[in-house]
Amino acid sequence: xxxxxxxxSMDSYEGQEVNITCSHNNIATNDYITWYQQFPSQGPxxxxxxxxxxxxxxxxxxxxxxxxxxxxxxxxRVSLSDTAxxxxxxxxxxxxxxxxxxxxxxxxxx
Amino acid sequence: xxxxxxxxxxxxxxxxxxxxxxxxxxxxHEYMSWYRQDPGLGLRQIYYSxxxxxxxxxxxxxxxxxxxxEKRNFPLILESPSPNQTSLYFCASRGAGRNTDTQYFGPGTxxxxx
Numbered sequence: 001x002x003x004x005x006x007x008x009s010m011d012s013y014e015g016q017e018v019n020i021t022c023s024h025n026n027i028a029t030n031d032y033i034t035w036y037q038q039f040p041s042q043g044p045x046x047x048x049x050x051x052x053x054x055x056x057x058x059x060x061x062x063x064x065x066x067x068x069x070x071x072x073x074x075x076x077r078v079s080l081s082d083t084a085x086x087x088x089x090x091x092x093x094x095x096x097x098x099x100x101x102x103x104x105x106x107x108x109x110x
Numbered sequence: 111x112x113x114x115x116x117x118x119x120x121x122x123x124x125x126x127x128x129x130x131x132x133x134x135x136x137x138x139h140e141y142m143s144w145y146r147q148d149p150g151l152g153l154r155q156i157y158y159s160x161x162x163x164x165x166x167x168x169x170x171x172x173x174x175x176x177x178x179x180e181k182r183n184f185p186l187i188l189e190s191p192s193p194n195q196t197s198l199y200f201c202a203s204r205g206a207g208r209n210t211d212t213q214y215f216g217p218g219t220x221x222x223x224x
Contacts, residue, residue, distance in 0.1 A: 043200050043215025044153065087152070100153035
């Protein structure tokens with residue numbers, strides 16, 4: 001079973017870079033690492049996905065070490081609107097059964 | 111606009127009264143899934159469907175049924191709801207590829223069972 005472990009909460013201030021690390025010791029060889037963002041009372045929204053090394057898009061960067069047992073989501077220069085819960089996604093029994101961990105609640109302060 | 115819709119958005123019902131929460135997607139996605147979200151427990155998968163007439167259990171299927179008679183629809187059925195099924199429910203869909211495909215989530219249905 002590929003479970004993920006993340007910090008429960010983090011605090012930051014506007015303009016800072018935020019790094020959220022996820023542990024996924026049992027990730028399958030062929031599985032990708034995916035991160036989602038969720039605002040209160042809304043469905044999760046895809047942020048970024050990667051397999052190894054580094055991936056960057058207009059929202060975030062994702063760093064994955066060679067052993068793929070962890071990954072780090074990096075949010076550059078956060079703003080108040082980045083306050084949300086961030087989920088690192090694991091899988092079990094193939095990519096059909098998707099496992100969301102408890103997520104990391106990020107609070108961005110003025 | 112590509113989207114996943116759910117109905118109703120809010121529902122209050124009583125124990126034992128059968129209910130159905132509908133889910134529909136307009137992206138021609140093969141894969142659809144239902145999740146429930148509870149405080150402190152995150153999102154847990156209830157059922158998923160790989161395609162029409164193909165469904166399978168997720169992590170918390172007890173007390174729920176699903177059907178996939180059409181590609182675009184994936185209703186969640188509670189035959190005899192109980193208070194422990196009070197939760198926020200999300201439907202999601204994605205394409206048939208491996209997990210490189212993004213999941214799109216619906217807006218959620220907040221269910222209260224009295």
